[in-house]
Amino acid sequence: MRPVYLDNNATTRVDPEVVQAMLPFFTDHYGNPSSNHDFGASAGAAVRKTRLQVQTLIGAEFDDEITFTSGGTESDNTAILSALEVMPERTEIVTSAVEHSAVLTLCAHLEKARGIKVHRIPVDRHGRIDLDTYKAALTPRVAIVSIMSANNETGTIFPVPELAELAKEVGALFHTDAVQAVGKLAIDLKSTAIDMLSLSGHKLHGPKGVGALYAKRGVRFCPLIKGGRQEGNRRAGTENTPGIVGLGMAAELALKFMDDANTRVKALRDRLEKELLQRIPHAFVAGDLLKRLPNTANIAFGHIEGEGILHFLNREGIACSSGSACASGSLEPSHVLVAMNIPNSAAHGAIRFSFSRNNGEEDVDRVLEVMPGIVKKLHDLSPSSPARRKDFNQLQLRATTQPPSTVSGQGGCNA
Ligand SMILES: Cc1ncc(COP(=O)(O)O)c(C=O)c1O
Ligand code: FES
Numbered sequence: 001m002r003p004v005y006l007d008n009n010a011t012t013r014v015d016p017e018v019v020q021a022m023l024p025f026f027t028d029h030y031g032n033p034s035s036n037h038d039f040g041a042s043a044g045a046a047v048r049k050t051r052l053q054v055q056t057l058i059g060a061e062f063d064d065e066i067t068f069t070s071g072g073t074e075s076d077n078t079a080i081l082s083a084l085e086v087m088p089e090r091t092e093i094v095t096s097a098v099e100h101s102a103v104l105t106l107c108a109h110l111e112k113a114r115g116i117k118v119h120r121i122p123v124d125r126h127g128r129i130d131l132d133t134y135k136a137a138l139t140p141r142v143a144i145v146s147i148m149s150a151n152n153e154t155g156t157i158f159p160v161p162e163l164a165e166l167a168k169e170v171g172a173l174f175h176t177d178a179v180q181a182v183g184k185l186a187i188d189l190k191s192t193a194i195d196m197l198s199l200s201g202h203k204l205h206g207p208k209g210v211g212a213l214y215a216k217r218g219v220r221f222c223p224l225i226k227g228g229r230q231e232g233n234r235r236a237g238t239e240n241t242p243g244i245v246g247l248g249m250a251a252e253l254a255l256k257f258m259d260d261a262n263t264r265v266k267a268l269r270d271r272l273e274k275e276l277l278q279r280i281p282h283a284f285v286a287g288d289l290l291k292r293l294p295n296t297a298n299i300a301f302g303h304i305e306g307e308g309i310l311h312f313l314n315r316e317g318i319a320c321s322s323g324s325a326c327a328s329g330s331l332e333p334s335h336v337l338v339a340m341n342i343p344n345s346a347a348h349g350a351i352r353f354s355f356s357r358n359n360g361e362e363d364v365d366r367v368l369e370v371m372p373g374i375v376k377k378l379h380d381l382s383p384s385s386p387a388r389r390k391d392f393n394q395l396q397l398r399a400t401t402q403p404p405s406t407v408s409g410q411g412g413c414n415a
Pocket of ligand 2: 307332333348
């Protein structure tokens with residue numbers, strides 16, 4: 001059975017060209033980029049070349065606006081903590097209710113540990129930010145606004161250039177987590193008021209554990225990782241040269257494949273969505289249908305558990321992810337779908353299919369072939385289907401008299 005990988009918003013396959021570009025930096029050019037000999041010089045030159053490649057991908061004005069980090073999470077943390085450090089008189093953060101945990105968990109910590117006020121701007125049913133609440137939260141007390149460029153679960157695109165202009169009016173810094181957008185959407189930072197932007201290598205066919213933080217020239221900055229003078233004093237620690245080189249090649253390839261992402265890959269996503277909705281009653285798409293990443297489809301199937309769908313898809317060799325957080329040990333549906341006011345019964349059955357340039361029509365065919373059967377099977381088994389309620393009640397009765405392990409996998413939550 002040929003595996004079908006449709007979980008590219010979680011991570012992507014490293015492009016073979018990226019691997020080839022990286023290899024010599026493990027075995028031949030292994031010098032420390034800070035060293036004053038030829039080994040160091042070739043590593044240093046490679047890091048400088050990557051800065052240009054990333055600069056081109058995101059349309060930054062200067063290459064020294066790019067700092068290499070360990071990935072999206074570190075870039076997000078650095079941006080927010082830096083802003084609070086350089087503007088201690090400002091004690092508020094504005095963010096959205098649907099950010100990645102790299103932003104939301106940090107904000108919750110800052111709220112608790114440092115008394116920072118966090119405005120989590122709500123979204124509507126399509127995941128679009130509530131502009132009036134956003135504008136009302138903007139005051140001279142705000143140090144930084146951090147709003148993602150595109151949502152990782154639904155693909156909804158936020159109007160970050162406009163939001164950045166508004167933040168500027170009150171003197172707040174504007175950061176965007178563009179981890180999902182970079183490589184999929186054309187970005188031209190020099191024409192925007194965006195002060196900082198996070199990106200991550202492994203979402204664009206680069207290696208894991210490497211990313212970058214863009215900070216516009218003139219933006220005051222305080223490093224998160226303190227130590228040596230690497231990265232223009234912005235990020236201490238010997239550079240991950242092979243990883244950085246891999247990110248550079250990934251950035252170059254992303255530009256080359258940008259058209260493909262927005263035409264062929266988008267058409268695959270659209271066909272999957274259209275045909276699933278035709279074949280499966282009550283299924284609907286979660287997200288902004290007009291402004292969405294071209295590769296992402298988040299489909300809610302209703303009254304069945306996403307985890308169950310994933311399980312059966314996985315048995316068919318198909319990888320995607322669910323809109324629920326059960327995988328992380330919680331029985332709550334995704335905070336993104338909850339913020340969008342999607343009913344619990346639908347949010348629990350939401351599945352995210354995310355495509356990349358490695359996918360083809362045969363992947364869509366395969367999902368279409370198995371999905372209706374899986375949904376039907378789960379519906380028949382679902383405790384919320386009337387036919388099954390009697391069985392389920394009996395199961396619950398048994399659960400009270402048996403050790404928990406014997407009833408695991410029976411739908412931890414039946415909302
Ligand atoms: C929107 C968003 N931000 C941040 C991250 C974290 O990036 P990294 O895995 O490179 O730390 C991810 C990855 O899941 C993401 O989707
Ligand atoms: S989301 Fe998995 S059990 Fe409800």
